[in-house]
Amino acid sequence: SQQGEEDPQALSIQEGENATMNCSYKTSINNLQWYRQNSGRGLVHLILIRSNEREKHSGRLRVTLDTSKKSSSLLITASRAADTASYFCATYLKTSYDKVIFGPGTSLSVIP
């Protein structure tokens, strides 16, 4: 079963608005990562937040992590049409070997 679950599955906003996507996961993690995928392309890494961190920023991106609720959120501020893409969270599980497990993703449409 998948470790991460994004919410909502799809989101449509106007250019200039903020977009918030959420990710919930099931077990303890070492870190949580967010990726972007433009249609038909490979995924691009956006940001990583470790289990001992609560918030990180990168440009217009803000990520929070609440390990007590096993959830994370990705906020994109002042969205642009170019932000239209699918966004995935991925969790890193430190077990006997190292796995990175992805959720099903949120499809974001930014309307000009």
Added chain:
Amino acid sequence: NAGVTQTPKFQVLKTGQSMTLQCAQDMNHEYMSWYRQDPGMGLRLIHYSVGAGITDQGEVPNGYNVSRSTTEDFPLRLLSAAPSQTSVYFCASSYHPDRADGYTFGSGTRLTVV
């Protein structure tokens, strides 16, 4: 150009045929993984490797084999293709899953099994 190279980009197979999806990276990454992406399912981990000679199963390993004889290459073999293996396959690599720069992904192989 540094990155992850996947070949072929497109492939059509008949049921029962075998084939190998190639993945190569030139960044000296230790960690490499294969994922498949199906509509509404996100990416599911097939197999992964933490270094040359070391591989392990992911979430959906059945029907696939891997080996890692060099740091650069991580081929994925389909033993006997089935229509359920129709998907887009992505290879990804990183120095370590806990590094801030995350995984680098290839551009994918779109596989259709008829």
